[in-house]
Amino acid sequence: MxxxxxxxxxxxxxxxxxxxxxxxxxxxxxxxxxxxxxxxxxxxxxxxxxxxxxxxxxxxxxxxxxxxxxxRFGDRHPDLTLQLLDSLEATLGTEGMSALLLHRQAQQQQQYQTELGQLEGEERLQALATLRHQEGYMARLEPQGEGWLLIEDHCPICAAAKRCQGFCQGELELFRLLLAPQWQVDRTEHLLSEGQRCCYSIKPSSA
CATH class of the missing domain: 1.10.10.10 (Winged helix-like DNA-binding domain superfamily/Winged helix DNA-binding domain)
Structure with missing residues (x-):
């Protein structure tokens, strides 16, 4: 090509x-x-x-x-992912799946926090966007008014997210935890809600 x-x-x-x-x-x-x-x-x-x-x-x-x-941009073996999620839900039940997603979110938060360290302000936002880009989300940060817009043009776990919306909610909560208390984070566009991509508005908490 x-x-x-x-x-x-x-x-x-x-x-x-x-x-x-x-x-x-x-x-x-x-x-x-x-x-x-x-x-x-x-x-x-x-x-x-x-x-x-x-x-x-x-x-x-x-x-x-x-x-x-x-x-063409890949989706991390969607068929296998869906089979595994179905098996996990059948084995663990709804409450067990919720606990599993919370555990995954806690692991992600710890991993990201280690990578972000003591970075603050714009440096922390840029570092987060870089981490997401490295994970296949085609992430980028653009200025927007008094804050920023975190744009993710690709979702490498799209198949799993379609099967279990907890992945998407966990992502939003993860960003809020990582960027609090300095930043307020809101999702403004959602790939699985007829959006072109996922976008997050990031504004200073005082704004």
């Missing part, structure tokens, strides 16, 4: 539905060249498009990843 093709897939994963011109700009090539790459990806069923009306004039064509395109 060429570097240009890989860059298109990464861009669409990160940005969601995107018009042709920004794709061409990101590749530093003409729209004709970018369209050729997109057509090849469309033939491979990795991307598709939709035409969006934006007022008078022709609708703007937006390109996006198909399910097959998203799977």
């Amino acid at each position: 060429s570097a240009a093709i890989q860059k298109i897939l990464f861009l669409l994963k990160q940005k969601g539905p995107t018009p042709l011109q920004p794709i061409a700009d990101a590749l530093s090539m003409t729209t004709m060249g970018a369209r050729g790459h997109l057509k090849r990806l469309e033939q491979d069923t990795l991307v598709a498009f939709e035409d969006r009306s934006q007022g008078p004039g022709r609708p703007a064509r937006h390109w996006f990843l198909t399910e097959a395109g998203h799977q």
Whole structure:
């Protein structure tokens, strides 16, 4: 797979539905060249498009990843994950599963806290985003008003999260524990609630 093709897939994963011109700009090539790459990806069923009306004039064509395109980024053996979760719930019951998720969250908190150490302020946020990126979440931090937006463009445990929403709730609680009392954390976009990705608004507690 060429570097240009890989860059298109990464861009669409990160940005969601995107018009042709920004794709061409990101590749530093003409729209004709970018369209050729997109057509090849469309033939491979990795991307598709939709035409969006934006007022008078022709609708703007937006390109996006198909399910097959998203799977290019991996999902940590989803079938095995689902089988294991089903077996665990059958063995432990609902209360046992809840206890297991709490134990996992406590382990994550300890691990992250060790990595973050005594870092504070923006350095702590950047370090957290780096940790999440290393774990496959394609995480990045962007300034937003008086605070920040933690964006996770990919979920490497998506299959497990779909099966058990406790993973998602545990993630939000983990961030709140790690960033308290300086920061207030709220989820503003959720991949499993028809969002393009998961996003977390992080604001100073006094704001």
